[in-house]
Amino acid sequence: MHDRQGFSTRAIHAGQEPDPLTGAVVPPIYATSTYKQDGVGGLRGGYEYSRSGNPTRTALETCLASLESGSRGFAFASGLAAEDTILRALLEPGDHVVIPDDAYGGTYRLFDKVAKRWGLRYSPAPITDLAAVTALMSSGTRMIWAETPTNPLLNIADIAALAELAHAHGALLVVDNTFASPYLQQPLTLGADVVVHSTTKYLGGHSDVVGGAIVVDDEALAEPIAFHHNSMGAIAGPFDSWLTLRGIKTLAARMDRHCDNAEAVAEYLVGHEAVTEVRYPGLTSHPGHDVAGKQMRRYGGMVSFRCKAGEAAAVEVCDRAEVFTLGESLGGVESLIEHPGRMTHASAAGSELEVPADLVRLSVGIEDLDDLLSDLRQALRG
Structure with a gap:
């Protein structure tokens, strides 16, 4: 039902049905690390351990997916944790990525000081110049990484055109949608494969919580992201998830x-x-x-x-x-x-x-x- 509703309605209600036991209209903070199982392997509501899943985080992830017009959302401890998970879940050592030549400094540091040591190759390009991006595409290019608007020069990438270019070369398009927020822009509807956020920023909106998010609309991408989300463990805690949800209501x-x-x-x-x-x-x-x-x-x-x-x-x-x-x-x-x-x-x-x-x-x-x-x-x- 929520997918047919307007943005503000979904921001307030998607993933946030009143509590069936008490009728509370705000999702509870499930401050628990583990869950009673109904027999060996009998998970109650699908929850076993809060690194793997927590109802408060599920509410946030459901809401994020709805707002970005995706099918799966993942909430992280920070935006950079989300970015690192994208690289490790969807790429292999030796793969090549084109990144903006005015990317966020933390993103650049992740590529240059962390991922490069792991064997990932990257090339900066003016993300607004399709010819310049095309010139850097090779048989090993597996991803174009875009910010739009970029941080801090506020350049604008043409998401639909970059998606077409990436897909023509068998690559994925990742869009950092932090500056725009899903209220102003939904990259998945324009052809992007993955959307990433620092939810610390506009989604949280009150400078009181650090977090990150990934949203996809393709189960083939969702499964490796879900595996790495759990295996690497940089998940959003229940209180951080609750604060971010509270911020989203007024986005x-x-x-x-x-x-x-x-x-x-x-x-x-x-x-x-x-x-x-x-x-x-x-x-x-x-x-x-x-x-x-x-x-x-x-x-x-x-x-x-x-x-x-x-x-x-x-x-x-x-x-x-x-x-x-x-x-x-x-x-x-x-x-x-x-x-x-x-x-x-x-x-x-x-x-x-x-x-x-x-x-x-x-x-x-x-x-x-x-x-x-x-x-x-x-x-x-x-």
């Missing part, structure tokens, strides 16, 4: 407010004399604006900009901000500001994925817009 309402504020912030920054470039897909000047308009409901709550006076000025803007809290992460109700080159993307320094030193990244929250603009005004003025 649509929050995302609309994030988008309202971000659109206004981007327009303000475009006209500021201290700013040389604003990166926001909602701006008609953004090179990916048309593609974003085709595959996204709206343009998101993330804005990046470059400071005319260089790196020192970018750092000073971050330090002077007050309503925008200086901090890593994103997607919470509060606005955050950071210097990617020295913070979230420091691991990419000196590599092909190094970000501009004069770049500032904003996670625009849901505070009163006038307060956000006033804060940026004083931070940029110095």
Whole structure:
């Protein structure tokens, strides 16, 4: 029934039927490690041990699958745990992956410092340039890894076109949908094979829980992911699952407010004399604006900009901000500001994925817009 309902209805109800014993409308936190079995091998409700399955986590995984238009969801202890599971479940040593040349620093670190030692090969490419991606495809390429919008430059990948390219070469398309959230974009409906999230961000939405997720719509992919999820053990605990579910209930309402504020912030920054470039897909000047308009409901709550006076000025803007809290992460109700080159993307320094030193990244929250603009005004003025 839920699959036929609207997004906000599913966010509140999918996987979250009232408790049959008490009628509680919020799923309980099943703080248990093990379950009584009805005889040897007789599992009650399919549960035996909470690494393998927990009812609170099941509720979250069911909801995530529904929101991403998939058939199976998996909840993890972090976004990077989810990413690592994708690599180990779906690839073999010697396989080749094309990744964005402006990928999240943690993703780059995973490929370069962890997966490479395991024998995985990767090549960075501008994920918006199909010709550049195609040029890197080889007989050993098994996966294209995309972020859209990318972190932190907010480039837009054409999901449908990348899916067609990947499948023509016998490869999979993985899309990190963290920046958009399933409210703004559903990559599986556009041809992607796997969707990955840091649920810490917009899905949780309140900067109070760390988590990750994978969603697929193909049982042939779900089975190895499920096996590695259990075997490697980086699962979301029941309390973290409950907090993430609580956040998801207001995802649509929050995302609309994030988008309202971000659109206004981007327009303000475009006209500021201290700013040389604003990166926001909602701006008609953004090179990916048309593609974003085709595959996204709206343009998101993330804005990046470059400071005319260089790196020192970018750092000073971050330090002077007050309503925008200086901090890593994103997607919470509060606005955050950071210097990617020295913070979230420091691991990419000196590599092909190094970000501009004069770049500032904003996670625009849901505070009163006038307060956000006033804060940026004083931070940029110095």
